[in-house]
Amino acid sequence: MSLPSWMADVALAVGLFALFGLLLLVFAGTGAAGELTRNIPLAxxxxxxxxxPIAVRRWVWVSAVAVAVVTVAAVPLVGGNTTEGISILIVIYTAASRLRPTTAAGAVGIVVLGIAGALVLSHAQPLVWALNGLEVLIAFAVGSVRRTRLAFVSALEQRAIAAETTRELTARDAVMAERQRIARELHDVVAHHISVMGVMAAAARRTLRAHPEVADEALTTIEETGRATLREMRRLLDVLRDEQDTALPTTPQPGLPGLETLVGQVGEAGLAVQLTVEGEPVPLDSGVDLTLFRIVQEALTNTLKHAGPTRAEVVVRYGLADVEVVVTDRGKGPAGGGNASGHGLVGMRERVGLYAGSLYTGPGEDGGYTVRATVPFDRPAAKTRGSRT
Incomplete structure (x- = not known):
């Protein structure tokens, strides 16, 4: 198992210090280091x-460069090179491999100035200048190659991820298209079965008294067709169900009783909402209940997105034969002052139309924006009456 990068840097720094410290003590005992040992504490x-700089080069590279330059400038004071020689090369490599080219060039330029100053103070020979220049160029070139290689590998990884995502989406689209085709076919089968059941029920009703045996056959056919229809409906639902849905726990669908929770969530998001219920609440069909809840949810979401700083009011009115929900705000309203359009409003219209209700979306009487939906209790689906979007 490899060490974290910071631990590896610290270990390298400690090991290098220990090595040079040991060599310094050995040289001090033999006198082979010359001027390097004239001031042991300073060395x-x-x-x-x-x-x-080796220990902190990945995290605070500015400090690493500054310390490296200072230690290089101190070389003439101690009478010889210590750890700063290797440290300088590592810092140059790190800057070239991790920073942008222009930033890396600037950092290396500062280090080179420090090296040049130290060489001038120590009266270095031309060969020493050449060797130091060659070392700097090699370290910078190796770091640049490393940075280019990492960038190339990262680009390849991103392309691979994008290609894999595209393949998954394409496969999913193909699966969904096939499921829709199968669903249409099963829908036709179910519709045929239901038509047969209706015809056979009418025949049984007409022949029940005069020919009970014929009526019995018709009822048997209805029974068998009903079972077949139920099986096909289950297959239809299996086809339409998302694969991921099967792994999720089933939860009750929201309805008007859940508006208080919705208002609280919207309030936490930054929109103050007042909820008012008028009339005597009555039990609603689950589809109507869900439709009205989704309309309020979509209207409040649109207010959060487009109305700017404002307040909103939600009114639920229970009538004798229908339920009305009104969502109003005092925001800036739709662009141009007209009715807005979008996928959310299209969804509202479709939901309300399914239950033969009416929908208005547009400017409010006192400015802002208003969404008003009315849905009857028990009325067959028909075209949306008087809807305005």
Whole structure:
């Protein structure tokens, strides 16, 4: 198992310091280091400072460059090179491999100025200048190659991820298209079965008294057709159900009793909403209940997105034969002052039309925006009457 990058940097810095410290002690005992050992405490301090850029180079590269330049400038004071030589090369490599080319060039330029100053103060020979310049160029070139390779690998990974995502979406679209085709075919089968059941029920009613045996056959056919229809309906639902839905726990669909929770959630999102219920609440068909809840939810969502800083009011009115929900706000209203359009409003119209209700979406009487939906209790679906969108 590989060490984290910061631990590897610290370990490298500690190891380098230990190695140079050991060599310094050996040289001090033999006198082979010459001027390097004329001030042992200062040499040890510079040696310790020289490994600091290695430990922090990935996180605070500006500080790493600054410390590296300072330690290079201290070389003439200690009479020879310590850890700063290797530290400088590592810092240059890190800057070239991790920073943008222009930033890396600037950082390396500062380091080169520090090296040049140290060489001038130490009266270095031309060969020393050439060797130092070659080392800097090699470290910078290796770091640049590393950065280019990492960028290339990252681009390849992104392309692979994009290609995989595209393949998954294409496969999913193909599956959904096939499911829709199968659903249409099963819908035709179910519709045929239901038509047969209606015809056979009418025949049984007409022949029940005069020819009970004929009526019995018709009822048997209705029974068998009903069972077949139920099986086909189950297959139809299996086809339409998303694969991921089967793994999720089933929860009750929301309805008007859940508006208080919805208002609280919208309030947490930054929109103050007042909820008012007028009339005596009555039990509603689950489809009507869900339709009215979704309309209020979509209207409040649109207010959050488009109305700007404002307040909203939700009114639920229970009538003798229908339920009305009104969502109003005092926001800036739709662009141009006219009725807005969009997928959300189209969904509202479709839901209300399914239950033969009416829908208005547009400017309010006192400005802002208003969504008003009225849905009857028990009325067969028909065209949306008087809807305006």
């Amino acid at each position: 040890v301090a510079v040696c310790a400072a020289g490994v600091v």
